[in-house]
Amino acid sequence: MLRIVCLLVAGAVAALPADAPRKAFPYAYDQHDFANGLRLVTIPTDYPNVVSVFIVVQTGSRNEIEPGKSGFAHLFEHLMFRGTAAYPPEKYQATLKAAGAASNAFTTDDFTAYHTTFSKEDLETVLRMEADRFQHLDYAPAVFRTETLAVLGEYNKNSANPISKMFEVLRDTAFERHTYKHTTMGFLRDIQDMPNQFDYSRTFFDRYYRPEYVTVIVAGDVTAEATRGLVEKYWGEWKRGSYRAEIPAEPAQAGPRTNHVDWPTPTLAWVAVAFRSPAYTDVDKDQAALDLINFLGFSQSSELYRKLVIEEQKVDLLGADDSDHVDPGLFTVFARVKKDADIDGVRDAMVATADGFKDQLVPAARLEAVKKHLRYGFALGLNNSEAVAQTAARYVELRRTPETVNRLYEVYDSVTPEDIRAVARKYLVTDGRTIVTLTGGKAK
Amino acid sequence: MKALAMAALTVGMLAAAPGPKVVTLPGSSPLVTFRIVFLTGAAEDPAAKPGAAALTAAMLARGGTREMSYKEIVDALFPMAAAVTDQTDKEMIAFTGTTHVDNLEAYYGLLRSMLLDPGWRKEDFQRLRDDAVNFLQVSLAGNNDEELGKEVLYNAIYAGHPYGHHDVGTVSALKAMTIADLQQFYKEHFTQANLVIGLAGGYPKGFAERVKADFSKLPAGEKKTGAVAAPKANHGTQVTMVEKNTRSVAYSIGFPLDVRRGDPDYPALLVAQAYFGPHRESGGRLFARLRAERGLNYGDYAYIEYFPRGMFLFEPEPNLARHRQIFQIWIRPVEPPTAQFALRAAMFELDKLIREGINAEDFERTRLFVTKNVNLLTKTKSAELGYAIDSDFYGIPQYNTYLKQSLAKLTVEDVNRAIRKHLRSTDLQVVVVAKDCAALKAKFLANEVSPMKYNSPKPPEVMAEDKIIESWRLDWKPEDVRVVPVEGVFE
Numbered sequence: 039m040l041r042i043v044c045l046l047v048a049g050a051v052a053a054l055p056a057d058a059p060r061k062a063f064p065y066a067y068d069q070h071d072f073a074n075g076l077r078l079v080t081i082p083t084d085y086p087n088v089v090s091v092f093i094v095v096q097t098g099s100r101n102e103i104e105p106g107k108s109g110f111a112h113l114f115e116h117l118m119f120r121g122t123a124a125y126p127p128e129k130y131q132a133t134l135k136a137a138g139a140a141s142n143a144f145t146t147d148d149f150t151a152y153h154t155t156f157s158k159e160d161l162e163t164v165l166r167m168e169a170d171r172f173q174h175l176d177y178a179p180a181v182f183r184t185e186t187l188a189v190l191g192e193y194n195k196n197s198a199n200p201i202s203k204m205f206e207v208l209r210d211t212a213f214e215r216h217t218y219k220h221t222t223m224g225f226l227r228d229i230q231d232m233p234n235q236f237d238y239s240r241t242f243f244d245r246y247y248r249p250e251y252v253t254v255i256v257a258g259d260v261t262a263e264a265t266r267g268l269v270e271k272y273w274g275e276w277k278r279g280s281y282r283a284e285i286p287a288e289p290a291q292a293g294p295r296t297n298h299v300d301w302p303t304p305t306l307a308w309v310a311v312a313f314r315s316p317a318y319t320d321v322d323k324d325q326a327a328l329d330l331i332n333f334l335g336f337s338q339s340s341e342l343y344r345k346l347v348i349e350e351q352k353v354d355l356l357g358a359d360d361s362d363h364v365d366p367g368l369f370t371v372f373a374r375v376k377k378d379a380d381i382d383g384v385r386d387a388m389v390a391t392a393d394g395f396k397d398q399l400v401p402a403a404r405l406e407a408v409k410k411h412l413r414y415g416f417a418l419g420l421n422n423s424e425a426v427a428q429t430a431a432r433y434v435e436l437r438r439t440p441e442t443v444n445r446l447y448e449v450y451d452s453v454t455p456e457d458i459r460a461v462a463r464k465y466l467v468t469d470g471r472t473i474v475t476l477t478g479g480k481a482k
Numbered sequence: 483m484k485a486l487a488m489a490a491l492t493v494g495m496l497a498a499a500p501g502p503k504v505v506t507l508p509g510s511s512p513l514v515t516f517r518i519v520f521l522t523g524a525a526e527d528p529a530a531k532p533g534a535a536a537l538t539a540a541m542l543a544r545g546g547t548r549e550m551s552y553k554e555i556v557d558a559l560f561p562m563a564a565a566v567t568d569q570t571d572k573e574m575i576a577f578t579g580t581t582h583v584d585n586l587e588a589y590y591g592l593l594r595s596m597l598l599d600p601g602w603r604k605e606d607f608q609r610l611r612d613d614a615v616n617f618l619q620v621s622l623a624g625n626n627d628e629e630l631g632k633e634v635l636y637n638a639i640y641a642g643h644p645y646g647h648h649d650v651g652t653v654s655a656l657k658a659m660t661i662a663d664l665q666q667f668y669k670e671h672f673t674q675a676n677l678v679i680g681l682a683g684g685y686p687k688g689f690a691e692r693v694k695a696d697f698s699k700l701p702a703g704e705k706k707t708g709a710v711a712a713p714k715a716n717h718g719t720q721v722t723m724v725e726k727n728t729r730s731v732a733y734s735i736g737f738p739l740d741v742r743r744g745d746p747d748y749p750a751l752l753v754a755q756a757y758f759g760p761h762r763e764s765g766g767r768l769f770a771r772l773r774a775e776r777g778l779n780y781g782d783y784a785y786i787e788y789f790p791r792g793m794f795l796f797e798p799e800p801n802l803a804r805h806r807q808i809f810q811i812w813i814r815p816v817e818p819p820t821a822q823f824a825l826r827a828a829m830f831e832l833d834k835l836i837r838e839g840i841n842a843e844d845f846e847r848t849r850l851f852v853t854k855n856v857n858l859l860t861k862t863k864s865a866e867l868g869y870a871i872d873s874d875f876y877g878i879p880q881y882n883t884y885l886k887q888s889l890a891k892l893t894v895e896d897v898n899r900a901i902r903k904h905l906r907s908t909d910l911q912v913v914v915v916a917k918d919c920a921a922l923k924a925k926f927l928a929n930e931v932s933p934m935k936y937n938s939p940k941p942p943e944v945m946a947e948d949k950i951i952e953s954w955r956l957d958w959k960p961e962d963v964r965v966v967p968v969e970g971v972f973e
Binding site for chain 1: 513552553556557560561562563564580582585605608609612613616619620624625626627628726727728729730732762763764765770773774775776777778779780781793796797814815816817847848850851852853854855856857858861862863864936937938939940969
């Protein structure tokens, strides 16, 4: 679950089912495995006319294991729009346009998702065209070199924001061997070298754009039976691959680390305090308890927010990121600090809040309020078919099924104040901590 | 189509007089969405108080009430996972929120107190004023070259006009603002005459009437005429170069547009925009020629309505309705060596659009796109409600119906006539965010040839086009090009 709690905004619609125990993911979905390893999840919703297709490839920057090749999962997000023999880019774009479709893609540490939302009468067209590019992508070296420049353009537009830099340095400091050391964009030097890596790009495609890595999610005004037939028709011939990446395991951190970023232009300071966190699980309580700590300790309703943002007014943004990851990642608390002189005090307050969970049991009523917040927040977010598909995609990339949502929410329900304390003692430890600060320069 | 017709029928209005207007979208969903919109905004900031409207709205949505502190409100909303968000634009201030019907009474009780019984606490004021100043100086001017360029463009086009400052205000005015200024703004503008209450979802019978009665406690106020003057015309292109230590060069280009929703040429211009530069879609002409063919940047788009925060959004927020709009081109940051060529390429494409228009095939495809894509704009109940309120502002039927009906009658000739009538490639406002603006300015003024060097071979038609673009004359006059330090843009 993505948890940048300071930015939380409620959405609309979607039902909390009345029967108890209530399922967090309330839709009756159909899950089907094809012989080639491809999985289809069809989620009929009651939102009329619109259909949203999310194609999840379980390949992200985590899979970029070779030195000098960071950013390739994300580069593929771009290359996939570069056409096939049957659908050159102009024809692909023209077809999408005639479908009134909104189409895009995104890449994370662990997966790449291609999404298209459109009117239901165009379902077959979209599934046919998507199947074609996943199986027959064909781009020339010249086109490849041009597209690498668009990636550099993306790096450029992100580079104005200091938080991109801070998270880049945080990862680089916190990890030694695991590929979470680099961001999804990749290192700038690798992006600049991308034009020379055409052959490697074909290797990357051959390895990962295979049915056993892919789940097709179709949500909206659809039926499971018709959708299954269309996917079989257009995706059934896709050949399974055999590649498995050896992702280097990260050694245990042996002591606290710090780093600092000098931002060249004026900006408010940032402080990030990160701890090693477990891999996603819907069985053990570790990740669920950390998710709850995130809200207990660092959300708008936390004591720390009251102190730093509302009363002392030393901080204008406070939050925590506890994103689900396939492998052990980071639990990061971050704050934007109004005056540089307050950086140390803010940092100490963030650390003290984390430490507090190791000493004291959280009040049961407070824990229940957080659990209620999570349930309602999740339901409020499922307010249209695209949101349903996107939510499913964020869990499908971890366990290949939306059922993991229901299991995770059952684990949330089972977490006790004692569990919170035990998990805090296990993960919020000084030896596993990395602190990065960022300060701005002076105006000219 | 059946669902559309049903949706069209369900948009309702409570009996008009007396009291505030109520727009309803009742349904069976267990969620209830509120959009409480006041027809006022930054255009009505007092002359010496830019930012009064937005800070007043922030005090209501992000401050305490007379009875509850902000912290108590946050804690009360938290278990519901609900919030009250505020959005201030030139002529609309919208407060929005959604709650599960389980929590409707508790949520509505808070929302009502926040909007009708604000606390005006000093500590909330200090925090929110800091937020506003930091938004302008840090988040926008400091950390986001693209949104910065767009907002500076609006300020340049509307200089000396009620739209002529950022919705959040100016730094100096915010620093001089007092709570009394905000109370005065609230008293004058948060009136029944300015209020539109929007409600959607599964609220109980009689609820809409209750909300209307509660909000009838606001002062009656007077209906506005709604007229907003046109901005001053500029002769010759005017250029604002924002000097900033940044990796790349960002552009925003535009001019005032005399067309808004409901005007006869709006559907035609919408098709032209959706052909030329649909937001964040790879199917537009600008995107195809600048990014896909030449790799100049990450994307290139065009607009006929205000679309703030486009970096973070795929669809525009509703309730940004305005009497005056601009045509705008957004060129995402380019590498400095190609900066001159990129701007010329955009000018070449704009000029070509005006001279040649769009062909019949592109017209049909784009018309189909707009006709279907409108369903996606209103895919949530909250958006549908927002569009319904905007449609009331513009005096048009429900937006989906309005577009589908007018697009069905549209011809390619209509589109090309509207392009020729309303779009232009001269007398523009151009905003450039870059490092070393003086050198870039000199290059532009000299009209130096700026040939492109590619990292791969290009088709002959692209090379031929490049020959024209590389020496495309901009003919800017030195006195029309001003360089401003980034630190001062929102002072």
